[in-house]
Amino acid sequence: MGSFFDLTLQNKNLDAKIAAGLERLSSAFRVLLWEQAKEYGLSPIQIQILIFLKYHNQKFLNVSYLAKEMNVTKPTVSDAVRVLEQKSLIKKTADSIDTRSYSIQLTAAGKRMVEKTESYASSVQQLISKIKLSNKELIWDALSSLIFELNRSNILTVQRTCFNCSFFKKGIPHQCSLLNIPLQASDIRLDCPEFADMTTH
Ligand code: SF4
Structure with missing residues (x-):
């Protein structure tokens, strides 16, 4: 490349x-x-x-x-x-x-x-x-996935995101088992105060 x-x-x-x-x-x-x-x-x-x-x-x-x-x-x-x-x-x-x-x-x-x-x-x-809501949702979906992948590659070391959290349940839609809420793409958090690191639980 x-x-x-x-x-x-x-x-x-x-x-x-x-x-x-x-x-x-x-x-x-x-x-x-x-x-x-x-x-x-x-x-x-x-x-x-x-x-x-x-x-x-x-x-x-x-x-x-x-x-x-x-x-x-x-x-x-x-x-x-x-x-x-x-x-x-x-x-x-x-x-x-x-x-x-x-x-x-x-x-x-x-x-x-x-x-x-x-x-x-x-x-x-x-x-x-000023960006249209549907475009913002697409941008956030792509950005949150990209940030997670950068974390998995050890380029960004700390992330308190849903994708890394032990309360995250993958599905359609994804779920947060702590807050008991569905997580649509726009609900995925970048820095959550309730985050629990899945590697330490
Ligand atoms: S506790 Fe926070 S980071 Fe974890 S899944 Fe729920 S909303 Fe996402």
């Missing part, structure tokens, strides 16, 4: 165009995040960590998990956390059993910073809102 950057291939091949389009989209998110980061004197990863801290369960709020979630190394997360602590945007709480470990929480200033930065990609969401 040739490179999708090869325009002779790309312009004749839908798979190559979609891959190139997704690459373009990832650049858009990167640009928006950088703009926000510059405005507030933070790095992109620091903003991503702050936003993650606001919306996720305490059990995920440690350096090891954040490194997996952000697809970066633990030293990279530790550096970002050190700077965020110096700026009084987060605080650390030592683990009562393993004192070398700690969990991370937002401070009041950190919460205010999240309020200012978390909408950095809202322009993308606004554009998506």
Whole structure:
């Protein structure tokens, strides 16, 4: 399979165009995040960590998990956390059993910073809102499957999606046995608070 950057291939091949389009989209998110980061004197990863801290369960709020979630190394997360602590945007709480470990929480200033930065990609969401519903459902069906496959290939390490969840029951339609609801394509969750990893159950 040739490179999708090869325009002779790309312009004749839908798979190559979609891959190139997704690459373009990832650049858009990167640009928006950088703009926000510059405005507030933070790095992109620091903003991503702050936003993650606001919306996720305490059990995920440690350096090891954040490194997996952000697809970066633990030293990279530790550096970002050190700077965020110096700026009084987060605080650390030592683990009562393993004192070398700690969990991370937002401070009041950190919460205010999240309020200012978390909408950095809202322009993308606004554009998506203009797409026809039936097209959006098709896009989400394809995207959620693609993200799951990237996770299975260990390219994206952490996913809290229905397809990975022990409560997911395959069928027509699929079912969530915890919430007791059918899961149509548009109901499939990317990041579910009730997610239970099927590999650990
Ligand atoms: S618990 Fe959440 S992730 Fe798991 S199947 Fe139900 S809705 Fe999906």
